[in-house]
Amino acid sequence: MGVLKVFKSLVIDSLDTITKGSKKYHIWMGFLTLVMLIGMYCYSIQLDEGLSVTGMTDRVSWGLYISNFTFLVGVAAAAVMLVMPTYVLKDIDFKQAVLIGEGLAVAALIMCLAFVVADMGGPSVLWHMIPGIGVFNFPASMLTWDVIVLNGYLFINITIPLYILFRHYQGKEAKKKVYVPGAVLSVFWAVGIHLVTAFLYQGLQARPFWNNALLGPRFLASAFAAGPALIILVLAVIRSFTAFKIPDKTIKKIAMIVTVAAQINLIMLVSELFKEFYAPTHHSESAYYLFFGLHGKDALLPWIWTAIPMNVIATIILTFGKFRNKLKVLYFCCFLLFVAIWIEKGFGLIVPGFIPGPYGKIAEYLPTGIEIGVTLGIWALGAFVFTILAKTAIGIELGELRYKPK
Amino acid sequence: MKNRNLTFYLLTLVAMSLLSCKNEGEYHSITDKIEAKQKPYHGNLSSEELLADTDLITVKEGEFTFLIPERKGQIKSYACIECHSKPLEQMSNSSFDGKRAHWDIKINHASIETMDCATCHNPKNMNNLNSLTGKDIDFNLSYKLCAQCHSSQFEDWKGGAHGKKVAGWAPPRASMTCVNCHNPHNPSFDKRWPVQFNTQKVIERQEGLDGAEEH
């Protein structure tokens, strides 16, 4: 078959591209590999001794892994903000960015899945979750919904860019009829993955901190701020290190998205804070713990009080077009926003859900070195995957990679 | 037409997922469920085997009929009159040089104005207990004696809210009687140390992670 032959050639060509590059590139990849190896070593310790090597306990039973998972689902979902205008609204500006965005989504999803697996007590029996050979508790368990939407989203985000790149690789135009339906689907799907992930927490009556109707929408708002913010930063790096042309106009348009999402996120934050602190009930204790500490336990204070000012400052600066249009300022704001939301939607969301516990017991959580090692390893894995994807995609888009029929 | 089909399928899908989510909604609450499904238990499980080694007697109190442990056989030197052959005054006489029994018994049950030995024991008939009105109460049915004052506990005990079962939950019901847990001469429980202490939790607290209040 011709297609198989072309595909084989594509794989070989891309292997060729990703193994070649500047010294900086090799240092970068070498560094990522090292971090991944350290992560794997840490994970092997965790496999051997059990999750007791992490900081998690019966009282705080989810920690760094699930925090990162939650945040990264948001990053993955954010790719949609670029897909929609490019494919559906025919906005040419985004054409370059969208491949990067989808690559980012793929990397983020792979990290999500890795974090979930890292968090499992029995990774060797994960096949119990595979529909057909295991038992899939659908539709009762939101986790099964999440498995479906995440894998579906991963599939969509792999196939669409693959199709486009595959066509471009052969020097052909990608057929709109083929990829636009997929792109439209992915728009809804992206909203779906983040909403479903929010429902994972929102549906637990046991945890009043999560069991609130605003959680889902706030997930979306923060995701659509943090995700595109990361894309802007990545585009900035790609612009300065490769020949890939990304017009300022594209970046500014994405900045607009980031700004609006960040503003909505801030409004929702105010609404949440008002509810928790104007008429505090028994259920506001988690929020009290997060923002002020409870009974002298205040491990999260430095985190949240880093995140909130960063979030507010970045949003305010971004709001003014004058500042936003200066790229240096924009990058800085995007960085602030990204870190702020990582803290807020990760640590700041998951850990206080468990504190105080069901009977008001306050047991704090601090990740251990091994946990941090695994986490860094997975982030390195994500960066590694993204670098490979981006390098191949850029190669094809720049015309450096082309199928040569023999 | 096609559209209508699609809508139909979608609606069925939604309906199905909703139904499968909440197929437990048969009863509004657990009490409704209990009411709807209750029936006297005549199943396979029975406590008879577990009770086989215990001497039991059947008691009937109001609407309740159940088993309690037999008592007289457990008293070391029943019948009492084998020793209590003389009136008490003579036996407690210091000049009496026979063997002394129950010398360690100190009554710690209500105040001495309310109760003394004779409240429950009949010096004239040591083989039986003695009600407040001077009627005989069999040692096996000592709960009747307690019930004279502790009427609310008696009610709870009859129903099963006070006291313990002899063996399992399964019928027939065999409940411990008052004196199986309470020493009638000193019925309240002593203070003591808990049998369990979780040192692991202490370590966690020292690490500052577990924040239970210090007392």
Place this chain on the structure above:
Amino acid sequence: MSDNKKWYTLDLGLNKKKSTSSSCGCGNSQGSCTSQAQQTKEEELSADEFYERAVNAAIGDERKKDGFEQVFDVKMDRRDAFKKLTASLLIGAGAVSSCTSITKDSDSKEKAQIDWEEQFKGNYKLMTDDEKKSTVDRLMRSYELRTGKNINMSSKNAEEDVLFGYAFNISKCQGYMNCVSACVEENNQDRNSQMQYIRIHEMDDGKGFNFNEADDNYYHEVPAEGHFYMGTQCFHCDNPPCVDVCPVQATWKEEDGLVVIDYDWCVGCRYCMAACPYDGRRFNWSKPEVPENEVNKNQHYLGNRMRKKGVMEKCTFCVQRSRKGKNPACVEACPTGARIFGNLLDPKSTIRWVLENKKVFRLKEDLGTEPKFWYFMD
């Protein structure tokens, strides 16, 4: 032998045609595998035979066909396919081990066989009674092989017309914690991490049920002046949130109302732990250990059998006891009679009298979880 199916296969209508060869673990249709193998000690497998069997396990009847047919042209459900794929991986391992250790005795091979079947057994909830029985037999044999001692493990199902309920008398509890220690011993809980299902909260008089300020690890003479005691454990909700959230149905509500876990089916995601409003669930953060002489050998598959690291566990109202008509260990151990256990469906049971005649309440009733664990006072 071959109709004694060892694992659950999800019937999607795909597997109407059962593959004739491997309905049990090793796939050897007339040979000795699974429960029979466990009982026939005398049968010694030589290294060659083992290899032969491994090959059989992987490809079974199909070995006469050519390579393509062996892999693709076989009518089998996905479950079988998976099993065979993994079995074929084992051939490699089996070949290596049979080359290197010819002296390996049959016991260790049987052990390997059991481990193999254990790794790929199905969800207990979906097993037939026969499958449950053979699973339990296998585990008993496994324990015997490993320790040389016998245990007794039951797979007894829920009895009809039984719904278990529990009542706790707050006025009676004195905080002695006999229940906690009886529970740990009865249920083979991890001694290293000192896992405990029951927590006794020491509350301050005059502050109501203020769990926030209660201490659940006191150590002083009890009952302490100015305090009262309240125990919590799994409440076996009638509408359990933990069951809904489990992605693999490793936890479920039995007919008699017990919320149980298949420890071997649990993937350890701890979602149920987050969903439980009552702190009823415990996780094995490391390998649970119980000294051999302290192991309670009267076990139930869903109850106090030995657990492994990375799985959830919880109070089962001592399923190994309650399904025999006994009271849970905590009820039996309580010196004050504060704990009452019984059949909610029996109008003549003492638990029913408590519910109908005492002022009972449950914790967090507003959540709609319908716990079958009531509190009351004298």
